[in-house]
Amino acid sequence: MEKLRNYAGVVALTLVLLTGCQAESETSESQEGGSQSxxxxEATVELTKNQGEExxxxxxxxxxEGTVLMDAMEENxxxxxxxxxINGIEGISAEEGEKKAWVYDVNGEEAKVGAAEYEIEDGDExxxxxxxxE
Structure with missing residues (x-):
């Protein structure tokens, strides 16, 4: 009878250990997958008026990584x-009939695509x- 009790205890302990190892393995895999995805x-965004005068x-x-500029602007x-x-930023937009607009450049070079298409790269200014x- 005592051998049966010992055997049942060993089986129960083995099951507990195996279940714990499996749960730890799944947690590690999900954490690794998250860091890879x-x-x-980082980037810097500067807002000015009148060709940098203000x-x-x-x-x-x-x-x-992979965020487009429009999404980043809307978030920040x-x-x-x-x-x-983009028609207005921080409450600054053209008045009715005024020929003004927001234009942007990246790292000193004129943008070739709209903000909804430009994918931000690390270190962009x-x-x-x-x-x-006019």
Whole structure:
């Protein structure tokens, strides 16, 4: 009878240990998978007016790799957007009939695509300027 009790105890202990190892393995796999799926990158966004004459705001941002500029702007600033174009940032937008707009460059080079298409890269220096387009 005592041998049966000992045997049952060993079986129960073995099951507990195996269940614990399996749960730990699944947790480790999910943590590893999470760290591989997204990496954070940093960029700086500067807002000015009249070709840099007036500083509006500057902010260091952190986003997930693969984030497009429009999404980052909407997460970090008050943005007015229509049809994929930024019409206002931080309450600054063109008045009715005024020929002004927000334009941006990245690392000193004029943007080749709209903010909804540009994918931010680590270390980017993004400069938005509210200026006349005449």
């Amino acid at each position: 997204s990496q954070e990158i 500083q509006v705001k500057e902010k260091d941002i952190t986003v997930e 600033f008050e943005v007015e957007e229509k049809d994929g174009l 993004i400069h938005f300027d509210f200026q006349s387009w």
